[in-house]
Amino acid sequence: MAHLYDLFDQKENISFFSHYASQVGEILDIGAGTGRIAIPIAELGVAVTCVEPSPAMRREFQQNLTQCHHLQDRITLLAGDARSFDAGRLFPTAFLSGSFDHFLDDDERRASLINIGRHLMPHGILVFDIFLGLMKDTQLSPAGIVQNGEREHRRFIASRSLPGEMQETRLVFETYLHGRLIERVEDRGLVGVLDRERLHSLLKETGYVRKAEFGDYDFSEFHEGDRLLIMEAEWLGEGLDGILPEEGNG
Numbered sequence: 001m002a003h004l005y006d007l008f009d010q011k012e013n014i015s016f017f018s019h020y021a022s023q024v025g026e027i028l029d030i031g032a033g034t035g036r037i038a039i040p041i042a043e044l045g046v047a048v049t050c051v052e053p054s055p056a057m058r059r060e061f062q063q064n065l066t067q068c069h070h071l072q073d074r075i076t077l078l079a080g081d082a083r084s085f086d087a088g089r090l091f092p093t094a095f096l097s098g099s100f101d102h103f104l105d106d107d108e109r110r111a112s113l114i115n116i117g118r119h120l121m122p123h124g125i126l127v128f129d130i131f132l133g134l135m136k137d138t139q140l141s142p143a144g145i146v147q148n149g150e151r152e153h154r155r156f157i158a159s160r161s162l163p164g165e166m167q168e169t170r171l172v173f174e175t176y177l178h179g180r181l182i183e184r185v186e187d188r189g190l191v192g193v194l195d196r197e198r199l200h201s202l203l204k205e206t207g208y209v210r211k212a213e214f215g216d217y218d219f220s221e222f223h224e225g226d227r228l229l230i231m232e233a234e235w236l237g238e239g240l241d242g243i244l245p246e247e248g249n250g
């Protein structure tokens with residue numbers, strides 16, 4: 001479904017991430033997808049190193065980049081996973097937009113946070129969003145229609161809980177041309193289920209201190225019960241050798 005991602009993911013968070021990017025000369029964007037955040041950030045004059053594990057998403061990203069030649073020396077796209085990528089250098093700020101939810105258990109979350117920390121300068125900042133708690137189980141139901149020239153794309157979503165604090169999201173995309181169905185794509189993905197307290201302890205264990213928590217991309221305060229949590233955390237460890245502080249202060 002990578003070729004349909006940009007049509008439907010219209011989250012209004014580019015100015016939120018741009019706020020952080022404009023304070024520094026470069027950004028590490030992990031789980032960068034199609035470059036939805038990285039490309040507008042590079043337009044601000046900021047260098048962006050992107051990590052993306054999915055070959056299909058990287059292909060879409062490269063395709064999007066062909067339309068902006070002027071950004072090609074400002075964007076580096078690496079194949080890799082948050083747990084194990086090695087960009088070989090340090091960054092002042094790292095982003096995970098829509099990617100933290102894909103870490104399926106605490107081992108994966110810890111390994112990813114530590115590996116991201118290895119890439120942060122002392123007191124570097126990690127900014128990420130997550131959805132807290134369980135989504136309700138739902139049957140496949142309509143979740144958006146987008147008109148793109150002569151084509152109409154319809155999206156349907158279903159969600160169900162799985163054992164082991166995971167949820168499966170089933171996405172179906174249908175493309176119609178002049179009212180006739182010409183493509184149907186189905187994708188199943190897993191997300192991990194996490195609560196705020198456990199996120200706090202994971203950050204502390206892996207060497208981060210919490211700087212701010214927002215409930216939306218307009219920097220509004222997080223309130224207990226909100227599903228969206230946006231975290232700004234500071235890395236207290238040391239650079240690429242990944243030395244963790246004796247004890248986190250988070």
Ligand SMILES: C[S@@+](CC[C@H](N)C(=O)[O-])C[C@H]1O[C@@H](n2cnc3c(N)ncnc32)[C@H](O)[C@@H]1O
Nearest residue numbers: 030031032033036054057081082097098099102
């Ligand atoms: C919802 S998309 C978000 C893409 C982009 N950051 C954005 O905001 O448009 C989540 C992305 O995270 C990537 N992802 C999933 N698991 C990952 C992992 N373990 N490490 C890094 N990226 C991951 C997916 O391939 C996908 O491109």
